[in-house]
Amino acid sequence: MNAKATAPSAPERTGAAGADRKAPKADLSRDQILSAAAKLFRDQGYSGTTLRQIAAAAQMKAGSIYYHFSSKDQILDEVLDAGIARNFAAVREAVAACPAEATAEERILAAIAAHMRTLLSSSEFTAVDIRIFGQLPPEIRLRHQSKRSEYARYWDGLFRAAIESGEFRKDIKIAPLRQFVLGALNWTVEWFDPDTQSIDELIDRCTKLIMSGVKSA
Amino acid sequence: MNAKATAPSAPERTGAAGADRKAPKADLSRDQILSAAAKLFRDQGYSGTTLRQIAAAAQMKAGSIYYHFSSKDQILDEVLDAGIARNFAAVREAVAACPAEATAEERILAAIAAHMRTLLSSSEFTAVDIRIFGQLPPEIRLRHQSKRSEYARYWDGLFRAAIESGEFRKDIKIAPLRQFVLGALNWTVEWFDPDTQSIDELIDRCTKLIMSGVKSA
DNA sequence: CATGTTATCTAACAAACGTTAGTTATTTAA
DNA sequence: TTAAATAACTAACGTTTGTTAGATAACATG
Numbered sequence: 001m002n003a004k005a006t007a008p009s010a011p012e013r014t015g016a017a018g019a020d021r022k023a024p025k026a027d028l029s030r031d032q033i034l035s036a037a038a039k040l041f042r043d044q045g046y047s048g049t050t051l052r053q054i055a056a057a058a059q060m061k062a063g064s065i066y067y068h069f070s071s072k073d074q075i076l077d078e079v080l081d082a083g084i085a086r087n088f089a090a091v092r093e094a095v096a097a098c099p100a101e102a103t104a105e106e107r108i109l110a111a112i113a114a115h116m117r118t119l120l121s122s123s124e125f126t127a128v129d130i131r132i133f134g135q136l137p138p139e140i141r142l143r144h145q146s147k148r149s150e151y152a153r154y155w156d157g158l159f160r161a162a163i164e165s166g167e168f169r170k171d172i173k174i175a176p177l178r179q180f181v182l183g184a185l186n187w188t189v190e191w192f193d194p195d196t197q198s199i200d201e202l203i204d205r206c207t208k209l210i211m212s213g214v215k216s217a
Numbered sequence: 218m219n220a221k222a223t224a225p226s227a228p229e230r231t232g233a234a235g236a237d238r239k240a241p242k243a244d245l246s247r248d249q250i251l252s253a254a255a256k257l258f259r260d261q262g263y264s265g266t267t268l269r270q271i272a273a274a275a276q277m278k279a280g281s282i283y284y285h286f287s288s289k290d291q292i293l294d295e296v297l298d299a300g301i302a303r304n305f306a307a308v309r310e311a312v313a314a315c316p317a318e319a320t321a322e323e324r325i326l327a328a329i330a331a332h333m334r335t336l337l338s339s340s341e342f343t344a345v346d347i348r349i350f351g352q353l354p355p356e357i358r359l360r361h362q363s364k365r366s367e368y369a370r371y372w373d374g375l376f377r378a379a380i381e382s383g384e385f386r387k388d389i390k391i392a393p394l395r396q397f398v399l400g401a402l403n404w405t406v407e408w409f410d411p412d413t414q415s416i417d418e419l420i421d422r423c424t425k426l427i428m429s430g431v432k433s434a
Numbered sequence: 435c436a437t438g439t440t441a442t443c444t445a446a447c448a449a450a451c452g453t454t455a456g457t458t459a460t461t462t463a464a
Numbered sequence: 465t466t467a468a469a470t471a472a473c474t475a476a477c478g479t480t481t482g483t484t485a486g487a488t489a490a491c492a493t494g
Contacts, residue, residue, distance in 0.1 A: 047262055167432065
Protein backbone atom coordinates (compact mmCIF):
# COMPACT_ATOMS: atom_id res chain seq x y z
CA MET A 1 0.00 0.00 0.00
CA ASN A 2 2.72 2.45 -0.93
CA ALA A 3 1.29 5.80 -1.65
CA LYS A 4 2.97 8.74 -3.21
CA ALA A 5 5.81 7.16 -5.08
CA THR A 6 6.53 8.65 -8.46
CA ALA A 7 6.64 6.45 -11.51
CA PRO A 8 10.12 5.06 -12.08
CA SER A 9 10.43 5.65 -15.75
CA ALA A 10 7.05 6.66 -17.14
CA PRO A 11 7.18 9.52 -19.63
CA GLU A 12 6.04 12.92 -18.43
CA ARG A 13 2.75 14.08 -19.83
CA THR A 14 3.05 17.52 -21.40
CA GLY A 15 0.74 19.50 -19.21
CA ALA A 16 -0.98 22.03 -21.44
CA ALA A 17 0.63 24.14 -24.14
CA GLY A 18 2.57 21.34 -25.81
CA ALA A 19 -0.71 19.80 -26.91
CA ASP A 20 -0.18 16.41 -28.54
CA ARG A 21 3.45 16.89 -29.32
CA LYS A 22 4.83 14.12 -27.18
CA ALA A 23 1.98 11.63 -26.84
CA PRO A 24 3.00 8.85 -29.15
CA LYS A 25 1.79 5.41 -28.43
CA ALA A 26 2.40 4.41 -24.86
CA ASP A 27 -0.64 6.29 -23.61
CA LEU A 28 -2.75 3.76 -25.41
CA SER A 29 -1.39 1.00 -23.21
CA ARG A 30 -1.86 3.25 -20.22
CA ASP A 31 -5.51 3.70 -21.03
CA GLN A 32 -5.96 0.01 -21.64
CA ILE A 33 -4.51 -0.73 -18.23
CA LEU A 34 -6.75 1.82 -16.54
CA SER A 35 -9.85 0.57 -18.29
CA ALA A 36 -9.08 -3.07 -17.57
CA ALA A 37 -8.29 -2.27 -13.95
CA ALA A 38 -11.52 -0.32 -13.54
CA LYS A 39 -13.62 -3.22 -14.80
CA LEU A 40 -11.83 -5.70 -12.57
CA PHE A 41 -11.95 -3.48 -9.49
CA ARG A 42 -15.66 -2.96 -10.08
CA ASP A 43 -16.38 -6.69 -10.39
CA GLN A 44 -13.93 -8.16 -7.88
CA GLY A 45 -12.96 -5.36 -5.55
CA TYR A 46 -9.51 -3.88 -5.11
CA SER A 47 -7.78 -6.62 -3.13
CA GLY A 48 -9.61 -9.25 -5.13
CA THR A 49 -7.96 -8.07 -8.31
CA THR A 50 -4.39 -9.04 -9.10
CA LEU A 51 -1.91 -7.18 -11.25
CA ARG A 52 -1.60 -10.32 -13.36
CA GLN A 53 -5.31 -10.18 -14.10
CA ILE A 54 -5.08 -6.52 -15.05
CA ALA A 55 -2.08 -7.24 -17.23
CA ALA A 56 -3.81 -10.12 -19.00
CA ALA A 57 -6.87 -7.98 -19.71
CA ALA A 58 -4.60 -5.27 -21.10
CA GLN A 59 -2.74 -7.89 -23.16
CA MET A 60 0.61 -7.66 -21.48
CA LYS A 61 2.58 -9.23 -18.64
CA ALA A 62 2.44 -8.09 -15.03
CA GLY A 63 5.89 -6.60 -14.96
CA SER A 64 5.16 -4.32 -17.90
CA ILE A 65 2.56 -2.43 -15.92
CA TYR A 66 5.34 -0.86 -13.91
CA TYR A 67 6.54 0.99 -16.94
CA HIS A 68 3.31 2.99 -16.82
CA PHE A 69 2.44 3.00 -13.13
CA SER A 70 4.53 2.95 -10.00
CA SER A 71 2.20 0.74 -7.95
CA LYS A 72 -1.21 -0.90 -7.79
CA ASP A 73 -2.25 1.93 -5.51
CA GLN A 74 -1.47 4.48 -8.17
CA ILE A 75 -3.69 2.67 -10.67
CA LEU A 76 -6.53 2.76 -8.18
CA ASP A 77 -5.96 6.44 -7.50
CA GLU A 78 -6.22 7.28 -11.18
CA VAL A 79 -9.28 5.09 -11.67
CA LEU A 80 -11.02 6.79 -8.75
CA ASP A 81 -10.06 10.23 -10.02
CA ALA A 82 -11.32 9.46 -13.50
CA GLY A 83 -14.60 8.14 -12.11
CA ILE A 84 -15.44 11.26 -10.14
CA ALA A 85 -14.14 13.59 -12.81
CA ARG A 86 -16.18 12.07 -15.62
CA ASN A 87 -19.34 12.03 -13.59
CA PHE A 88 -18.88 15.57 -12.33
CA ALA A 89 -18.05 16.88 -15.79
CA ALA A 90 -21.07 15.22 -17.38
CA VAL A 91 -23.44 16.59 -14.75
CA ARG A 92 -21.95 20.08 -14.90
CA GLU A 93 -22.25 20.18 -18.67
CA ALA A 94 -25.82 18.93 -18.65
CA VAL A 95 -26.85 21.58 -16.17
CA ALA A 96 -24.96 24.28 -18.03
CA ALA A 97 -26.72 23.25 -21.22
CA CYS A 98 -30.08 24.12 -19.68
CA PRO A 99 -31.61 27.36 -20.99
CA ALA A 100 -31.17 30.36 -18.75
CA GLU A 101 -34.83 30.39 -17.84
CA ALA A 102 -34.86 26.72 -16.78
CA THR A 103 -36.43 25.98 -13.42
CA ALA A 104 -34.49 24.40 -10.59
CA GLU A 105 -36.43 21.20 -11.14
CA GLU A 106 -35.49 21.10 -14.79
CA ARG A 107 -31.84 21.48 -13.89
CA ILE A 108 -32.10 18.65 -11.42
CA LEU A 109 -33.75 16.45 -14.03
CA ALA A 110 -30.87 17.16 -16.36
CA ALA A 111 -28.37 16.41 -13.61
CA ILE A 112 -30.05 13.11 -12.76
CA ALA A 113 -30.09 12.02 -16.38
CA ALA A 114 -26.43 12.88 -16.85
CA HIS A 115 -25.39 11.17 -13.62
CA MET A 116 -27.20 7.99 -14.56
CA ARG A 117 -26.08 7.96 -18.15
CA THR A 118 -22.44 8.28 -17.16
CA LEU A 119 -22.83 5.69 -14.46
CA LEU A 120 -24.61 3.11 -16.57
CA SER A 121 -23.07 3.44 -20.00
CA SER A 122 -19.42 4.37 -19.57
CA SER A 123 -19.61 2.73 -16.26
CA GLU A 124 -16.25 1.18 -15.49
CA PHE A 125 -14.68 4.18 -13.82
CA THR A 126 -17.66 5.70 -12.08
CA ALA A 127 -18.86 2.33 -10.86
CA VAL A 128 -15.59 1.74 -9.05
CA ASP A 129 -16.06 4.96 -7.11
CA ILE A 130 -19.48 3.81 -6.06
CA ARG A 131 -19.03 0.14 -5.38
CA ILE A 132 -15.72 -0.22 -3.65
CA PHE A 133 -15.00 3.17 -2.08
CA GLY A 134 -16.35 2.15 1.30
CA GLN A 135 -14.06 -0.86 1.46
CA LEU A 136 -10.81 0.89 0.70
CA PRO A 137 -8.10 1.55 3.28
CA PRO A 138 -8.72 4.89 5.01
CA GLU A 139 -5.49 6.38 3.66
CA ILE A 140 -6.67 5.90 0.08
CA ARG A 141 -10.16 7.10 0.89
CA LEU A 142 -8.83 10.29 2.42
CA ARG A 143 -7.03 11.22 -0.78
CA HIS A 144 -10.30 11.33 -2.69
CA GLN A 145 -12.71 12.63 -0.12
CA SER A 146 -12.30 16.28 -1.02
CA LYS A 147 -13.33 15.76 -4.63
CA ARG A 148 -16.27 13.69 -3.51
CA SER A 149 -17.52 16.39 -1.15
CA GLU A 150 -17.07 18.90 -3.93
CA TYR A 151 -19.45 16.85 -6.02
CA ALA A 152 -21.85 16.52 -3.10
CA ARG A 153 -21.84 20.26 -2.53
CA TYR A 154 -22.66 20.84 -6.17
CA TRP A 155 -25.80 18.73 -5.80
CA ASP A 156 -26.64 20.51 -2.57
CA GLY A 157 -26.71 23.74 -4.55
CA LEU A 158 -29.14 22.28 -7.07
CA PHE A 159 -31.44 21.03 -4.33
CA ARG A 160 -31.23 24.24 -2.33
CA ALA A 161 -32.41 26.23 -5.33
CA ALA A 162 -35.42 23.96 -5.78
CA ILE A 163 -36.37 24.22 -2.14
CA GLU A 164 -35.93 27.97 -1.94
CA SER A 165 -38.00 28.48 -5.07
CA GLY A 166 -40.79 26.45 -3.53
CA GLU A 167 -40.62 23.73 -6.18
CA PHE A 168 -39.56 21.18 -3.57
CA ARG A 169 -41.11 20.84 -0.14
CA LYS A 170 -39.60 23.19 2.43
CA ASP A 171 -39.53 20.61 5.21
CA ILE A 172 -36.88 18.54 3.46
CA LYS A 173 -33.32 18.77 4.78
CA ILE A 174 -30.78 19.06 2.01
CA ALA A 175 -28.03 16.68 3.14
CA PRO A 176 -30.24 13.62 3.72
CA LEU A 177 -32.14 14.40 0.53
CA ARG A 178 -28.98 14.45 -1.52
CA GLN A 179 -27.75 11.24 0.04
CA PHE A 180 -31.07 9.53 -0.49
CA VAL A 181 -31.41 10.58 -4.11
CA LEU A 182 -27.82 9.91 -5.12
CA GLY A 183 -27.96 6.66 -3.22
CA ALA A 184 -31.01 5.50 -5.11
CA LEU A 185 -29.37 6.45 -8.39
CA ASN A 186 -26.03 4.93 -7.51
CA TRP A 187 -27.59 1.65 -6.58
CA THR A 188 -28.95 1.20 -10.09
CA VAL A 189 -25.46 0.18 -11.09
CA GLU A 190 -25.96 -2.96 -9.02
CA TRP A 191 -29.06 -4.14 -10.82
CA PHE A 192 -29.51 -2.32 -14.12
CA ASP A 193 -29.82 -4.75 -17.02
CA PRO A 194 -29.87 -3.20 -20.51
CA ASP A 195 -31.77 -6.20 -21.83
CA THR A 196 -34.73 -5.55 -19.54
CA GLN A 197 -35.10 -1.84 -20.08
CA SER A 198 -33.22 0.94 -21.81
CA ILE A 199 -31.27 3.57 -19.94
CA ASP A 200 -33.77 6.19 -20.99
CA GLU A 201 -36.67 4.17 -19.65
CA LEU A 202 -34.85 3.71 -16.37
CA ILE A 203 -34.07 7.42 -16.10
CA ASP A 204 -37.71 8.19 -16.72
CA ARG A 205 -38.91 5.80 -14.05
CA CYS A 206 -36.41 7.01 -11.48
CA THR A 207 -37.11 10.69 -11.97
CA LYS A 208 -40.86 10.11 -11.64
CA LEU A 209 -40.33 8.21 -8.40
CA ILE A 210 -38.02 10.85 -7.00
CA MET A 211 -40.25 13.74 -7.98
CA SER A 212 -43.68 12.38 -7.13
CA GLY A 213 -43.19 9.21 -5.10
CA VAL A 214 -45.23 6.07 -5.41
CA LYS A 215 -48.64 7.13 -4.16
CA SER A 216 -51.39 7.78 -6.63
CA ALA A 217 -52.69 11.30 -6.92
CA MET B 218 -11.98 -20.86 -2.89
CA ASN B 219 -12.83 -24.39 -1.81
CA ALA B 220 -16.52 -24.75 -1.46
CA LYS B 221 -18.46 -27.53 0.11
CA ALA B 222 -15.94 -29.12 2.43
CA THR B 223 -17.31 -30.26 5.73
CA ALA B 224 -15.70 -29.07 8.93
CA PRO B 225 -12.87 -31.37 9.96
CA SER B 226 -13.67 -31.75 13.61
CA ALA B 227 -16.33 -29.22 14.56
CA PRO B 228 -19.05 -30.58 16.82
CA GLU B 229 -22.38 -31.37 15.20
CA ARG B 230 -25.13 -28.97 16.03
CA THR B 231 -28.15 -30.81 17.31
CA GLY B 232 -30.68 -30.00 14.66
CA ALA B 233 -34.02 -29.60 16.40
CA ALA B 234 -35.44 -31.83 19.10
CA GLY B 235 -32.28 -32.02 21.21
CA ALA B 236 -32.64 -28.30 21.92
CA ASP B 237 -29.63 -27.07 23.92
CA ARG B 238 -28.41 -30.43 25.05
CA LYS B 239 -25.03 -30.36 23.36
CA ALA B 240 -24.19 -26.69 22.92
CA PRO B 241 -21.65 -26.01 25.62
CA LYS B 242 -19.14 -23.29 25.05
CA ALA B 243 -17.52 -23.52 21.69
CA ASP B 244 -20.46 -21.88 19.96
CA LEU B 245 -19.52 -18.68 21.71
CA SER B 246 -16.21 -18.64 19.88
CA ARG B 247 -18.03 -19.54 16.70
CA ASP B 248 -20.29 -16.53 17.04
CA GLN B 249 -17.38 -14.27 17.85
CA ILE B 250 -15.64 -15.39 14.69
CA LEU B 251 -18.73 -14.81 12.59
CA SER B 252 -19.36 -11.39 14.05
CA ALA B 253 -15.75 -10.31 13.67
CA ALA B 254 -15.63 -11.63 10.13
CA ALA B 255 -18.84 -9.82 9.21
CA LYS B 256 -17.50 -6.49 10.41
CA LEU B 257 -14.22 -6.96 8.58
CA PHE B 258 -15.86 -8.17 5.37
CA ARG B 259 -18.17 -5.17 5.46
CA ASP B 260 -15.33 -2.68 5.95
CA GLN B 261 -12.58 -4.22 3.84
CA GLY B 262 -14.25 -6.62 1.46
CA TYR B 263 -13.80 -10.37 1.34
CA SER B 264 -10.36 -10.65 -0.25
CA GLY B 265 -9.22 -7.62 1.69
CA THR B 266 -9.81 -9.43 4.96
CA THR B 267 -7.31 -11.99 6.22
CA LEU B 268 -7.96 -14.91 8.51
CA ARG B 269 -5.35 -13.50 10.84
CA GLN B 270 -7.36 -10.29 11.15
CA ILE B 271 -10.52 -12.24 11.86
CA ALA B 272 -8.71 -14.35 14.43
CA ALA B 273 -7.24 -11.32 16.18
CA ALA B 274 -10.66 -9.66 16.39
CA ALA B 275 -12.09 -12.87 17.84
CA GLN B 276 -9.15 -13.07 20.28
CA MET B 277 -7.53 -16.21 18.99
CA LYS B 278 -4.89 -17.33 16.51
CA ALA B 279 -5.51 -18.01 12.84
CA GLY B 280 -5.13 -21.75 13.06
CA SER B 281 -7.80 -22.03 15.73
CA ILE B 282 -10.45 -20.83 13.33
CA TYR B 283 -10.24 -24.17 11.56
CA TYR B 284 -11.61 -25.92 14.58
CA HIS B 285 -14.90 -24.10 13.94
CA PHE B 286 -14.89 -23.61 10.18
CA SER B 287 -13.46 -25.60 7.33
CA SER B 288 -12.45 -22.62 5.20
CA LYS B 289 -12.67 -18.87 4.74
CA ASP B 290 -15.36 -19.52 2.16
CA GLN B 291 -17.49 -21.26 4.72
CA ILE B 292 -17.30 -18.29 7.06
CA LEU B 293 -18.46 -16.04 4.26
CA ASP B 294 -21.31 -18.40 3.43
CA GLU B 295 -22.59 -18.34 6.98
CA VAL B 296 -22.23 -14.57 7.25
CA LEU B 297 -24.20 -14.08 4.04
CA ASP B 298 -26.87 -16.53 5.17
CA ALA B 299 -27.22 -14.82 8.53
CA GLY B 300 -27.50 -11.43 6.86
CA ILE B 301 -30.37 -12.36 4.59
CA ALA B 302 -32.09 -14.46 7.22
CA ARG B 303 -32.10 -11.73 9.86
CA ASN B 304 -33.35 -9.11 7.48
CA PHE B 305 -36.04 -11.34 6.04
CA ALA B 306 -37.21 -12.47 9.47
CA ALA B 307 -37.41 -8.93 10.80
CA VAL B 308 -39.43 -7.72 7.82
CA ARG B 309 -41.76 -10.73 7.90
CA GLU B 310 -42.44 -10.24 11.59
CA ALA B 311 -43.06 -6.54 11.23
CA VAL B 312 -45.58 -7.13 8.46
CA ALA B 313 -47.22 -9.98 10.33
CA ALA B 314 -47.58 -7.72 13.35
CA CYS B 315 -49.76 -5.34 11.37
CA PRO B 316 -53.46 -5.54 12.23
CA ALA B 317 -55.59 -7.57 9.87
CA GLU B 318 -57.29 -4.46 8.50
CA ALA B 319 -53.99 -2.70 7.74
CA THR B 320 -53.71 -1.19 4.28
CA ALA B 321 -51.04 -2.28 1.81
CA GLU B 322 -49.28 1.03 2.35
CA GLU B 323 -49.17 0.52 6.09
CA ARG B 324 -47.63 -2.91 5.60
CA ILE B 325 -45.00 -1.44 3.33
CA LEU B 326 -44.21 1.25 5.87
CA ALA B 327 -43.71 -1.45 8.47
CA ALA B 328 -41.51 -3.43 6.11
CA ILE B 329 -39.36 -0.40 5.28
CA ALA B 330 -38.88 0.42 8.94
CA ALA B 331 -37.91 -3.15 9.79
CA HIS B 332 -35.54 -3.43 6.83
CA MET B 333 -33.77 -0.22 7.77
CA ARG B 334 -33.63 -0.94 11.47
CA THR B 335 -32.02 -4.32 10.90
CA LEU B 336 -29.64 -2.89 8.36
CA LEU B 337 -28.53 0.09 10.42
CA SER B 338 -28.46 -1.19 13.99
CA SER B 339 -27.45 -4.87 13.95
CA SER B 340 -25.76 -4.12 10.73
CA GLU B 341 -22.68 -6.31 10.48
CA PHE B 342 -24.31 -9.27 8.80
CA THR B 343 -26.87 -7.56 6.63
CA ALA B 344 -24.41 -4.94 5.52
CA VAL B 345 -22.08 -7.61 4.15
CA ASP B 346 -24.86 -8.92 1.95
CA ILE B 347 -25.43 -5.47 0.58
CA ARG B 348 -21.95 -4.10 0.21
CA ILE B 349 -19.82 -6.92 -1.09
CA PHE B 350 -22.23 -9.30 -2.80
CA GLY B 351 -21.61 -7.87 -6.24
CA GLN B 352 -17.87 -8.38 -5.93
CA LEU B 353 -17.89 -12.02 -4.90
CA PRO B 354 -16.85 -14.86 -7.19
CA PRO B 355 -19.83 -16.09 -9.20
CA GLU B 356 -19.72 -19.54 -7.58
CA ILE B 357 -20.29 -18.03 -4.15
CA ARG B 358 -22.93 -15.65 -5.45
CA LEU B 359 -24.87 -18.50 -7.01
CA ARG B 360 -25.18 -20.29 -3.70
CA HIS B 361 -27.08 -17.36 -2.19
CA GLN B 362 -29.07 -16.10 -5.11
CA SER B 363 -32.16 -18.19 -4.43
CA LYS B 364 -32.63 -16.78 -0.93
CA ARG B 365 -32.11 -13.30 -2.26
CA SER B 366 -34.78 -13.69 -4.92
CA GLU B 367 -37.07 -15.12 -2.30
CA TYR B 368 -36.69 -11.90 -0.37
CA ALA B 369 -37.21 -9.87 -3.53
CA ARG B 370 -40.38 -11.75 -4.37
CA TYR B 371 -41.72 -11.08 -0.89
CA TRP B 372 -41.34 -7.35 -1.48
CA ASP B 373 -42.91 -7.71 -4.90
CA GLY B 374 -45.98 -9.11 -3.19
CA LEU B 375 -46.20 -6.11 -0.87
CA PHE B 376 -45.90 -3.69 -3.77
CA ARG B 377 -48.34 -5.60 -5.96
CA ALA B 378 -51.00 -5.36 -3.27
CA ALA B 379 -50.53 -1.60 -3.02
CA ILE B 380 -50.77 -1.14 -6.76
CA GLU B 381 -53.80 -3.38 -7.18
CA SER B 382 -55.61 -1.63 -4.35
CA GLY B 383 -55.01 1.68 -6.06
CA GLU B 384 -52.88 3.07 -3.24
CA PHE B 385 -49.84 3.22 -5.52
CA ARG B 386 -49.89 4.50 -9.08
CA LYS B 387 -50.89 1.87 -11.61
CA ASP B 388 -48.30 2.88 -14.18
CA ILE B 389 -45.42 1.71 -11.96
CA LYS B 390 -43.75 -1.57 -12.86
CA ILE B 391 -43.11 -3.72 -9.84
CA ALA B 392 -39.60 -5.01 -10.46
CA PRO B 393 -37.94 -1.64 -11.09
CA LEU B 394 -39.92 -0.16 -8.22
CA ARG B 395 -38.67 -2.77 -5.80
CA GLN B 396 -35.12 -2.36 -6.98
CA PHE B 397 -35.31 1.40 -6.74
CA VAL B 398 -36.81 1.44 -3.26
CA LEU B 399 -34.63 -1.28 -1.78
CA GLY B 400 -31.63 0.32 -3.46
CA ALA B 401 -32.33 3.67 -1.86
CA LEU B 402 -32.76 1.99 1.52
CA ASN B 403 -29.71 -0.20 1.15
CA TRP B 404 -27.51 2.70 0.25
CA THR B 405 -28.21 4.35 3.61
CA VAL B 406 -25.75 1.90 5.11
CA GLU B 407 -23.03 3.72 3.19
CA TRP B 408 -23.71 7.11 4.71
CA PHE B 409 -25.90 6.85 7.78
CA ASP B 410 -24.30 8.50 10.79
CA PRO B 411 -26.09 8.02 14.11
CA ASP B 412 -24.56 11.25 15.41
CA THR B 413 -26.28 13.34 12.75
CA GLN B 414 -29.75 11.87 12.99
CA SER B 415 -31.46 8.98 14.73
CA ILE B 416 -32.55 5.87 12.91
CA ASP B 417 -36.17 6.80 13.48
CA GLU B 418 -35.66 10.22 11.95
CA LEU B 419 -33.99 8.65 8.95
CA ILE B 420 -36.79 6.12 8.52
CA ASP B 421 -39.30 8.93 8.65
CA ARG B 422 -37.50 10.98 6.02
CA CYS B 423 -37.02 8.04 3.70
CA THR B 424 -40.62 6.87 3.85
CA LYS B 425 -41.88 10.37 3.11
CA LEU B 426 -39.59 10.64 0.09
CA ILE B 427 -40.59 7.24 -1.21
CA MET B 428 -44.28 7.81 -0.72
CA SER B 429 -44.68 11.38 -1.87
CA GLY B 430 -41.45 12.40 -3.60
CA VAL B 431 -39.75 15.76 -3.33
CA LYS B 432 -42.19 18.09 -5.05
CA SER B 433 -44.38 20.34 -2.99
CA ALA B 434 -48.09 19.72 -3.08
C1' DC C 435 21.21 0.99 -41.92
C1' DA C 436 22.49 2.22 -37.39
C1' DT C 437 21.19 4.16 -32.81
C1' DG C 438 19.09 5.68 -29.04
C1' DT C 439 14.56 5.74 -27.07
C1' DT C 440 10.39 3.51 -25.90
C1' DA C 441 7.97 -0.42 -24.51
C1' DT C 442 7.57 -5.09 -23.15
C1' DC C 443 9.13 -9.63 -21.41
C1' DT C 444 11.37 -12.96 -18.29
C1' DA C 445 12.56 -14.53 -14.00
C1' DA C 446 13.00 -14.00 -9.66
C1' DC C 447 12.43 -11.82 -4.91
C1' DA C 448 10.43 -11.31 -0.12
C1' DA C 449 6.19 -10.99 2.15
C1' DA C 450 1.65 -12.42 3.08
C1' DC C 451 -1.87 -15.53 2.17
C1' DG C 452 -5.09 -19.79 3.31
C1' DT C 453 -4.42 -24.00 5.21
C1' DT C 454 -2.60 -28.14 7.83
C1' DA C 455 -0.35 -31.19 11.34
C1' DG C 456 1.11 -31.93 15.72
C1' DT C 457 1.14 -30.32 20.34
C1' DT C 458 -0.52 -28.14 24.41
C1' DA C 459 -3.94 -26.15 27.32
C1' DT C 460 -8.59 -26.01 28.99
C1' DT C 461 -12.89 -27.82 30.19
C1' DT C 462 -16.22 -31.63 31.33
C1' DA C 463 -17.52 -35.83 33.49
C1' DA C 464 -16.55 -40.16 36.10
C1' DT D 465 -8.25 -36.83 40.76
C1' DT D 466 -8.10 -38.75 36.73
C1' DA D 467 -9.33 -39.45 31.63
C1' DA D 468 -11.55 -38.26 27.77
C1' DA D 469 -13.38 -34.45 25.28
C1' DT D 470 -13.01 -30.09 23.65
C1' DA D 471 -10.65 -25.96 22.27
C1' DA D 472 -6.74 -23.31 21.26
C1' DC D 473 -1.69 -22.69 20.01
C1' DT D 474 2.70 -23.18 17.38
C1' DA D 475 5.08 -23.66 13.43
C1' DA D 476 5.39 -24.67 9.17
C1' DC D 477 3.69 -25.89 4.14
C1' DG D 478 2.95 -24.50 -0.70
C1' DT D 479 0.85 -20.58 -3.36
C1' DT D 480 0.08 -16.29 -4.75
C1' DT D 481 0.89 -11.60 -4.18
C1' DG D 482 3.07 -6.89 -5.44
C1' DT D 483 7.27 -5.53 -6.99
C1' DT D 484 12.02 -5.28 -9.09
C1' DA D 485 16.19 -5.93 -12.18
C1' DG D 486 18.04 -7.12 -16.39
C1' DA D 487 17.52 -8.84 -20.93
C1' DT D 488 14.95 -8.02 -25.34
C1' DA D 489 11.96 -6.45 -28.63
C1' DA D 490 9.69 -2.60 -31.28
C1' DC D 491 10.09 1.76 -32.97
C1' DA D 492 11.35 6.16 -34.58
C1' DT D 493 14.99 9.27 -36.16
C1' DG D 494 19.63 10.47 -38.02
